[in-house]
Amino acid sequence: MTTVEEATVGFGRRHRKEDARFLRGRGNYIDDIVLPGMLHGAVLRSPYAHARIVSIDTSAAEAHPKVKAVITGALLETLKLAWMPSLSHDVVAVLATDKVRYHGQEVAFVVADDRYSARDALELIEVEYDPLPPVIDAKRALDPDAPVIRDDIEGKADNHIFDWDAGDKAATDAAFASAEVVVEQDILYPRVHPAPMETCGSIADMDKVTGKLTIYCNTQAPHAHRTLYAIVAGLPEQKIRVLSPDIGGGFGNKVGIYPGYVLSVVGSIVTGKPVKWVEDRSENLMSTSFARDYHMKTAIAATREGKILALKVDVLADHGAFNNTAQPTKFPAGFFHIFTGSYDYPAAHCHVTGVYTNKAPGGVAYACSFRITEAVYAVERIVDCLADELHMDPAELRMKNLLRPEQFPYTTPTGWEYDSGDYPRALRTAMDLAGYEELRREQASKRERGELMGIGVSFFTEGVGAGPRKHMDILGLGMADGAEVRVHPTGKAVVRLSVQSQGQGHETTFAQIVSHVTGIPSEDIEVVHGDTDNTPFGLGTYGSRSTPVSGGAVAVASQRVVDKAKIVAAAMMEISPDDLEFDNGTFSVKGDPGSAKTIQEVALAAHGALELPEGVEGHLDAACVYNPPNLTYPFGAYICVVDVDRGTGEVRVRRFVAVDDCGPRINPTIVEGQIHGGLADGIGMALTEVIAFDADGNCLGGSFMEYQLPTSMECPSWELGETVTPSPHHPIGVKGVGESATVGSPAAVVNAVLDALKPFGVRHADMPFTPAQVWCTMQGRPLRTDLAISD
Amino acid sequence: VQQGFLNEHGLQCGFCTPGVMMTARALLDRNPDPSPEEIREAISGNLCRCTGYENIVRSVRWAAEHPAVTA
Numbered sequence A: 001m002t003t004v005e006e007a008t009v010g011f012g013r014r015h016r017k018e019d020a021r022f023l024r025g026r027g028n029y030i031d032d033i034v035l036p037g038m039l040h041g042a043v044l045r046s047p048y049a050h051a052r053i054v055s056i057d058t059s060a061a062e063a064h065p066k067v068k069a070v071i072t073g074a075l076l077e078t079l080k081l082a083w084m085p086s087l088s089h090d091v092v093a094v095l096a097t098d099k100v101r102y103h104g105q106e107v108a109f110v111v112a113d114d115r116y117s118a119r120d121a122l123e124l125i126e127v128e129y130d131p132l133p134p135v136i137d138a139k140r141a142l143d144p145d146a147p148v149i150r151d152d153i154e155g156k157a158d159n160h161i162f163d164w165d166a167g168d169k170a171a172t173d174a175a176f177a178s179a180e181v182v183v184e185q186d187i188l189y190p191r192v193h194p195a196p197m198e199t200c201g202s203i204a205d206m207d208k209v210t211g212k213l214t215i216y217c218n219t220q221a222p223h224a225h226r227t228l229y230a231i232v233a234g235l236p237e238q239k240i241r242v243l244s245p246d247i248g249g250g251f252g253n254k255v256g257i258y259p260g261y262v263l264s265v266v267g268s269i270v271t272g273k274p275v276k277w278v279e280d281r282s283e284n285l286m287s288t289s290f291a292r293d294y295h296m297k298t299a300i301a302a303t304r305e306g307k308i309l310a311l312k313v314d315v316l317a318d319h320g321a322f323n324n325t326a327q328p329t330k331f332p333a334g335f336f337h338i339f340t341g342s343y344d345y346p347a348a349h350c351h352v353t354g355v356y357t358n359k360a361p362g363g364v365a366y367a368c369s370f371r372i373t374e375a376v377y378a379v380e381r382i383v384d385c386l387a388d389e390l391h392m393d394p395a396e397l398r399m400k401n402l403l404r405p406e407q408f409p410y411t412t413p414t415g416w417e418y419d420s421g422d423y424p425r426a427l428r429t430a431m432d433l434a435g436y437e438e439l440r441r442e443q444a445s446k447r448e449r450g451e452l453m454g455i456g457v458s459f460f461t462e463g464v465g466a467g468p469r470k471h472m473d474i475l476g477l478g479m480a481d482g483a484e485v486r487v488h489p490t491g492k493a494v495v496r497l498s499v500q501s502q503g504q505g506h507e508t509t510f511a512q513i514v515s516h517v518t519g520i521p522s523e524d525i526e527v528v529h530g531d532t533d534n535t536p537f538g539l540g541t542y543g544s545r546s547t548p549v550s551g552g553a554v555a556v557a558s559q560r561v562v563d564k565a566k567i568v569a570a571a572m573m574e575i576s577p578d579d580l581e582f583d584n585g586t587f588s589v590k591g592d593p594g595s596a597k598t599i600q601e602v603a604l605a606a607h608g609a610l611e612l613p614e615g616v617e618g619h620l621d622a623a624c625v626y627n628p629p630n631l632t633y634p635f636g637a638y639i640c641v642v643d644v645d646r647g648t649g650e651v652r653v654r655r656f657v658a659v660d661d662c663g664p665r666i667n668p669t670i671v672e673g674q675i676h677g678g679l680a681d682g683i684g685m686a687l688t689e690v691i692a693f694d695a696d697g698n699c700l701g702g703s704f705m706e707y708q709l710p711t712s713m714e715c716p717s718w719e720l721g722e723t724v725t726p727s728p729h730h731p732i733g734v735k736g737v738g739e740s741a742t743v744g745s746p747a748a749v750v751n752a753v754l755d756a757l758k759p760f761g762v763r764h765a766d767m768p769f770t771p772a773q774v775w776c777t778m779q780g781r782p783l784r785t786d787l788a789i790s791d
Numbered sequence B: 001v002q003q004g005f006l007n008e009h010g011l012q013c014g015f016c017t018p019g020v021m022m023t024a025r026a027l028l029d030r031n032p033d034p035s036p037e038e039i040r041e042a043i044s045g046n047l048c049r050c051t052g053y054e055n056i057v058r059s060v061r062w063a064a065e066h067p068a069v070t071a
Helices: A059-063 A073-078 A115-122 A169-177 A222-233 A259-271 A281-287 A372-390 A394-401 A423-434 A436-448 A506-518 A546-573 A599-606 A668-687 A740-756 A771-778 B002-007 B017-030 B036-045 B054-065
Strands: A039-045 A051-057 A067-072 A083-085 A091-093 A106-112 A126-131 A160-167 A181-189 A201-207 A212-217 A240-243 A275-278 A294-302 A308-318 A347-355 A452-461 A481-487 A493-497 A525-528 A580-583 A586-589 A592-598 A620-626 A635-644 A651-661 A719-722
Touching: A039 A115, A039 A259, A039 A281, A051 A073, A051 A106, A059 A067, A067 A073, A067 A115, A067 A259, A083 A222, A106 A115, A106 A259, A160 A169, A169 A294, A169 A308, A169 A347, A181 A372, A201 A259, A212 A222, A212 A259, A222 A240, A222 A259, A259 A275, A294 A372, A308 A372, A372 A394, A372 A452, A372 A740, A394 A423, A394 A452, A423 A436, A423 A452, A423 A635, A423 A651, A423 A719, A436 A452, A452 A740, A481 A506, A481 A546, A481 A599, A493 A506, A493 A546, A506 A525, A506 A546, A546 A580, A546 A586, A546 A592, A546 A599, A546 A620, A586 A599, A592 A599, A599 A620, A635 A740, A651 A668, A651 A740, A668 A740, A668 B054, B002 B017, B002 B054, B017 B036, B017 B054, B036 B054
Parallel strands: A039 A275, A212 A240, A308 A347, A493 A525, A651 A719
Antiparallel strands: A039 A106, A051 A126, A067 A106, A083 A091, A160 A347, A181 A294, A201 A212, A201 A275, A294 A308, A452 A635, A481 A493, A481 A620, A580 A586, A586 A592, A635 A651
């Protein structure tokens, strides 16, 4: 690990610009913001998973001396705000009116002078509920006698949301029918939660004189929020300003609009004062966007020699009480149909059925790249099951089937066009770093002694940078993002972004992109983001899209600045622009390096009295809206080594080797940090994290005592490697990396645990591999981890 | 400690960082030369969702190797 700053211009290791304030305790998170006269909101939540609301009595709460307003669903109905559109062509209750549909759902909102009074007053609200039987097990949601959760939808008589197919079913069935080997496995990717350290929150400030609504919110997508507020509340969009301050982690949790945000707006409109709402830990875990909850019936067909022929997956997708997954409109299962993975075979098919249950809504969150996490887990698990069936080494089986470099660009059986890759090289690199053969020898000798050691391999192909607007939109908003680059007279610059950092280091990375193209040192470049009044429109940061999409916009806008500067430089030097070359921030006459003009000198001239050529305006700036021609496809090979305690069932991750290829690395230090965090996510999901429910629908993951994040003790010292395959269609070749490790790592850990447990004759069990699950798996009776219900 | 976190990229979103740095300072005050394992033990009560802890360990090691001039 180098700690030296390599360069001030362009790509390379640089200290992060944003660290100066974070290291001094000067970060400015949502709860740090205090406005004059600000009031505080608190949400009353449902203690039931499914119940009819008989009555709500708010009189005692309203009588509390510090309470300024109590808002119920009935009041919102008069404003036509009781329901808001979801991100997936459904509606979401802002406050429950008819009935509550999950444990923790919003029922009432209290605005008071301070947070404590608001919380106290919640206790004074009397709600009479008439409990209904809940639908907790997704597998029972479509039973004929299942209670209907969404009776608010006219004519709705079941809990079915959608059916969706991808791939060629006939060809896949034919391949399975004639295959020598078929392996089937039910694979659950349980419900998990992004659980950022900072919970969600907002401050709404309605200025009744100007009619301007200012919303401070730790959102990953400030522009999308502004447009949605305009649609939801009927407010004119130019009168809404969304400010996104420093965000304490997002991971997909802070994409959507939560009822609490809307309630802070209503609270401000009602009271005429700014209203802050910040949820607590339990509220975050119980009610905001969860992730996964995919029951995947997976099957693979192959020859006896281990050549994969076809793959099929039948998914039961638990979307909770409202269909509010955040994903492009045309893809109700996100990008799950990338499930064919990194291998070369002709036939694949998936079918996805979405159902309502009495659980919190969400589904696409936690660094999942629009469900590629689930897809990679399914294929990487079933490939290991196939290896077990064939008695083949799982790395050897993968190597035999990986796409070859000469096959790129490669169109998958479900229609994705992978842009570039050298997969076998990545896997070989990981195996060399890990000392794979030596590890297998060690494992063999340990097994003879009865010790449990496992080696898990996974290979992933990600698809990030959504996306081409022709195919991808969210609620009709195309997924292209804008950027503006302006060089000031003194040669310093500002770049304005639509995307929003939650810790990824945008202020550093995007300055480096401008620097790379223009030659202006990155410390001279200010990055502006998180303010819809001062940045161009775009859909925000999720799905690892910031660098692939906005990075493209910034690179193109920066190049336009250079092109313009070249004309100005030519005018300064009284020669043709064609005779100039540009390198590292300096224009010089071809063959005469002594004749140089720096971009800083050109910037001053562009703002000065210089006579500019016909058609060239003064100043030095440019903008770009980048509409990606395709997704980018980062990939990687991961190897995990675990030791399992035979007596306690405890899993210890001894080593984790990760070889990532995300194209050229703008700031390798930041890229490595992103990978580290994602690997920790993988350990969390594989070993400890799960949002489970009891038979009454009570959420069993509502605190960090139950929802256990990995600590420094569970994480090993990560061993990273890299290969570099640029994207051929991206302006600077970069592919994005934010979610790669979260997508790729869970399968490696689970494959390692199940490899360790092979002596017990178990091929598959579901995560998380808590000591209890490991113990039950050793007894040949793995648990169903998503429910605390005996079948 | 702050310089260590800057040099070794021991933070991302920054939300957990003040608490982690205070824990690190307390550790270094009682053990000026902790091993990576001792650092992991010391910070095991601090949750971080961004860094995967590795660079935090390196940051604290950096601080141990570069003691402040004035104590």
